[in-house]
Amino acid sequence: MTASLADPARPVAIVGAGTMGRGIAQIAAAAGTPVLLYDVAPEVVSAARAFVAARFASAATKGRMTPADAEAATDRLHAAPSLEALAPAAVVIEAAAERLEVKTALFTDLEGILADDAILATNTSSLSVTAIAAGCRRPERVAGLHFFNPVPLMTVVEVIRGSRTAPAVTDALARLAEAWGHTAVHVLDTPGFLVNHAGRGLYTEGLRVVQEGVADPVTVDRILRDCAGFRMGPFELLDLTGIDVSFPVMEQIYRQFFDEPRFRPTPLAAQQVAAGLYGRKTGQGFYRYHDGTRETPAEPSAPPLRQVPLWVSPAVPRFAAPLRATLAGADVPLDDGDVPGPDSVCLVTPVGTDATAEAVRQGVPAARTVAVDMAFATPARLTMMTTPATTAAARDAAHAALAASGAAVSVIADSPGFVAQRVVATIVNIACDIAQQGIAAPGDIDRAVRLGLGYPRGPLEMGDDLGPATVLAILEAIRALTGDPRYRPSPWLRRRAALGLALTAPAVAD
Numbered sequence: 001m002t003a004s005l006a007d008p009a010r011p012v013a014i015v016g017a018g019t020m021g022r023g024i025a026q027i028a029a030a031a032g033t034p035v036l037l038y039d040v041a042p043e044v045v046s047a048a049r050a051f052v053a054a055r056f057a058s059a060a061t062k063g064r065m066t067p068a069d070a071e072a073a074t075d076r077l078h079a080a081p082s083l084e085a086l087a088p089a090a091v092v093i094e095a096a097a098e099r100l101e102v103k104t105a106l107f108t109d110l111e112g113i114l115a116d117d118a119i120l121a122t123n124t125s126s127l128s129v130t131a132i133a134a135g136c137r138r139p140e141r142v143a144g145l146h147f148f149n150p151v152p153l154m155t156v157v158e159v160i161r162g163s164r165t166a167p168a169v170t171d172a173l174a175r176l177a178e179a180w181g182h183t184a185v186h187v188l189d190t191p192g193f194l195v196n197h198a199g200r201g202l203y204t205e206g207l208r209v210v211q212e213g214v215a216d217p218v219t220v221d222r223i224l225r226d227c228a229g230f231r232m233g234p235f236e237l238l239d240l241t242g243i244d245v246s247f248p249v250m251e252q253i254y255r256q257f258f259d260e261p262r263f264r265p266t267p268l269a270a271q272q273v274a275a276g277l278y279g280r281k282t283g284q285g286f287y288r289y290h291d292g293t294r295e296t297p298a299e300p301s302a303p304p305l306r307q308v309p310l311w312v313s314p315a316v317p318r319f320a321a322p323l324r325a326t327l328a329g330a331d332v333p334l335d336d337g338d339v340p341g342p343d344s345v346c347l348v349t350p351v352g353t354d355a356t357a358e359a360v361r362q363g364v365p366a367a368r369t370v371a372v373d374m375a376f377a378t379p380a381r382l383t384m385m386t387t388p389a390t391t392a393a394a395r396d397a398a399h400a401a402l403a404a405s406g407a408a409v410s411v412i413a414d415s416p417g418f419v420a421q422r423v424v425a426t427i428v429n430i431a432c433d434i435a436q437q438g439i440a441a442p443g444d445i446d447r448a449v450r451l452g453l454g455y456p457r458g459p460l461e462m463g464d465d466l467g468p469a470t471v472l473a474i475l476e477a478i479r480a481l482t483g484d485p486r487y488r489p490s491p492w493l494r495r496r497a498a499l500g501l502a503l504t505a506p507a508v509a510d
Ligand SMILES: NC(=O)c1ccc[n+]([C@@H]2O[C@H](COP(=O)([O-])OP(=O)(O)OC[C@H]3O[C@@H](n4cnc5c(N)ncnc54)[C@H](O)[C@@H]3O)[C@@H](O)[C@H]2O)c1
Pocket: 015, 016, 017, 018, 019, 020, 021, 038, 039, 040, 041, 044, 094, 095, 096, 097, 098, 099, 102, 106, 123, 124, 125, 126, 146, 147, 148, 149
């Protein structure tokens, strides 16, 4: 921290005392920093101060703060009657309206009021920090400090370096945020910054799977929760946020990256918006809601077990053995032949390919081929898919035998990479490219995504869990089948897979 910032007598100023401003004020005051709170609407400042004071009082009631600390924290919140009253601030955090002209006008005015060494930080979530700074006399003193809502619970903050920001400024802001108990991650000023950029994969690929008719939203969510460990699937999340809010972000990031295919939204998302099916707030989105509670369709039941022999393809040895073990508990005959018998259902375990491609490649009869996703098999759920030629009898025989293991079984239409493989590989690939572009360091990418998006693992860690070579194989296979450059592997992934390095390995070895 610079000497001036370290001076505890110099307060932090917050401009805009709405949802975000009051959250930031709360963590700052709780940590001992004096806060000057300003809003263009003075009544908002009083409301914000009362709101934060009530939070402190409630924390004291619950024993999370002493009453004396709650009172002292409240006393650190000072209403500023004008912008001029922010003059003593070492740092200003702007959390006003999300409009470039509002932020540039504010920063221009503030530069005339504050000391020359003061830092101007913006909490913008979608505007360019570089563009905001461009109108300033001292753009090197301008940076982004992107908090997430609700600030006290979302303990990650992105410290954004614009093209002209001095590194000492972002370092000082990171230290300040850490002193407030948040995890600061350093990010280059780019569209979506880090968290919103890394979060594209789950939504866009989930939507693509549904748009392609592979599975319905409920099935996609179930697979991603039970097989890939996400707390919520993309459609639950879209309904929670409201697709009227999420779709413009999808479009904006896609356009800001000049139509990068990895971020291309699907027409299905636009259609939901046009229909007014925003989600929870309108009572219907991808799910229906009754009195605020989501109605989830019942899980389809498994067909009855049949005495049809099942043959497990040995093509992917690391998947064949666990699949045989899964089936061992079912009361069905297993065909142990080197090639499938004339009546056997052929179970294949593709990596990135679809059931059709796998049946053709392995020379097994498509009418009796069923593919099982063993890369994302868990005791809770298995995913299977069929070729367009697979008979209902073969499909049902496989479904019943897999369900006999005790797992729920999701049956999807033919898809390169099932659901979990393609969605996870997409997420990993986007994170790899964030690392490749130097937008953030590998450790910060994983930390920010775990804290900011609530993923069980960071995206690079997910890639390492699956194995970089497997992620690469999935993406290469999907790209070969679809021809879509959306799936082209990032050089970060390609090189690490080739060298047997972890995706979390830094750009330069120690
Ligand atoms: N809400 C979120 O989830 C979230 C998350 C991260 C970042 N952000 C960003 O934080 C900023 C604030 O968002 P919010 O959700 O708190 O909005 P909000 O509408 O709740 O609060 C904004 C406040 O700024 C005040 N304001 C507007 N123009 C002003 C000006 N010129 N000078 C002083 N005050 C002014 C308004 O009166 C209002 O009280 C935006 O840039 C937004 O994009 C929001």
